Amino acid sequence: ILAVTFTNKAAKEMMVRLSDMLPVNVRGMWIGTFHGLCNRFLRAHYKLANLPSTFQILDTQDQLSAIKRLCKQFNIDDERFPPKQLMWFISACKEDGQRAKDVVVRDEETRKKAEIYALYEEQCQREGVVDFGELMLRSYELLRDNAPVREHYQRRFRHILIDEFQDTNKLQYAWIKMLAGQGDDAAAGEHAMPGGSVVAVGDDDQSIYAFRGARVGNMADFVREFEVQHQIKLERNYRSFGNILDSANELISHNSKRLGKNLRTEAGPGEPVRVFEATSDFAEAQWFVDEVRELVRGGTARKEIALLYRSNAQSRVMETALFNNGIPYRVYGGLRFFERAEIKHALAYLRLMDNPHDDTSFMRIVNFPPRGIGL
Structure with missing residues (x-):
């Protein structure tokens, strides 16, 4: 299995x-x-x-560092070819099953990116490291x-x-x-x-x-x-009320090429779904503050109120409004343990002990703690 x-x-x-x-x-x-x-x-x-038996795995940040080092070594214009965009290009090629030699060159920019992809592959092979796409x-x-x-x-x-x-x-x-x-x-x-x-x-x-x-x-x-003969559709929903499911079913029905299903529940209709369109992010934040106050006055505990947003960049205005209005809140998320700088430094030391050819780990820790080494 x-x-x-x-x-x-x-x-x-x-x-x-x-x-x-x-x-x-x-x-x-x-x-x-x-x-x-x-x-x-x-x-x-x-x-x-x-691969060497002790090959190391580059996470996203290490991969970006390796590409920046490559750009510096070969004098690649990082304004014309930003390292992050190169990383996305290489990852997308790998997710499509393409090596550098397989990339279809349609213009000069793609040709250059394919060349950088080939150089990156050589560097990773030389150092005995692989990124997630390479796995x-x-x-x-x-x-x-x-x-x-x-x-x-x-x-x-x-x-x-x-x-x-x-x-x-x-x-x-x-x-x-x-x-x-x-x-x-x-x-x-x-x-x-x-x-x-x-x-x-x-x-x-x-x-x-x-x-x-x-x-x-x-x-x-x-x-x-696979000539699937038997599809099992799990259409009964245990999480949401009917009004939410009806709205979701209506909205998603506009998607094309769906396999298709219709969610239902036995939990009852629940509260109606409301949509509020604000004139600005500040107006949106003030509306949210007013909603929270109304709910709290009605007996709802603050811990029963949640705010979801699509990206962390949207939280600043919301947090400022909550803070200025004296409403306590807690933000969930943030950096995961292995993404913290001190943890990545410690792991880089261990990787370098195991593989002295791992230049990416060397570049991370050569000046941590600060040693005044110029690079």
Whole structure:
């Protein structure tokens, strides 16, 4: 069994539930995120993948630092080719399964970006590091190009389960098809088992990650390519009242190419949905303050009131309005533990001890604590 989730939290919860249900040790089971499972796969086959046994993984910030270092080394104009945009370009190529040589060059800008992508690949290979996109792409390439390895895993994983399928990108879907022995990407050998079973759970109406490569069309492709005979639609909702579901159903019905479903509930209609359009962000914040005061006067506890916003940049005006009106509040979120500077510095020291060729980690800690070293 191979079970794929999108977050470490979901993978850990699945392991805990299974350990409570099964009389066997579940630690050896292949349950995790796409990147976590590909990391495990490459650790087991690092020689075939042309990687050192102690290869390190670059997170997004480390990847950006590596690209900035590359731009400086090769005198690349960072105004014409901002490092962050180069990072997005490289990640998008990898999510589409493209190496630098595969990039379709339509203009001079794309040609230059492809050249930088090639230089970045050489740098990562030299330093023995991989980014998140590389974990997936190199795993896919190893399965595609090595028939014995591919056939071994096709025999091993007879049942594949994928959660949040609407968030998969082109490469992840191709990886799943190959492991399942399905489609042109599988290229099954003479000893390959017949296709394995795949259970995909997803909601095409919740696909919100197209900006980072997610392809909602994978769901319709899955139904067609795997010749799915039995779709189970989970249409009963346990979280919301009828008015919310009616509004959601009406709004999402305008989306094209949906697999289609109609949410319902037995919780009753609930309060009507209200829409307020403000003239400015300040007017919006004042409206929210007035709403909070009205709710509190009506007996609602402050801890029962929540404000959701799309980006952290929107919180400043709201926070200022709440503060100026003496309304206590708490902001949830912020930097995760492993994204804190001091933690990243400590990890960089450990990585450099393990791999002296890791220039990205060296650049992070060479002046932390400050040593007055000019670079």
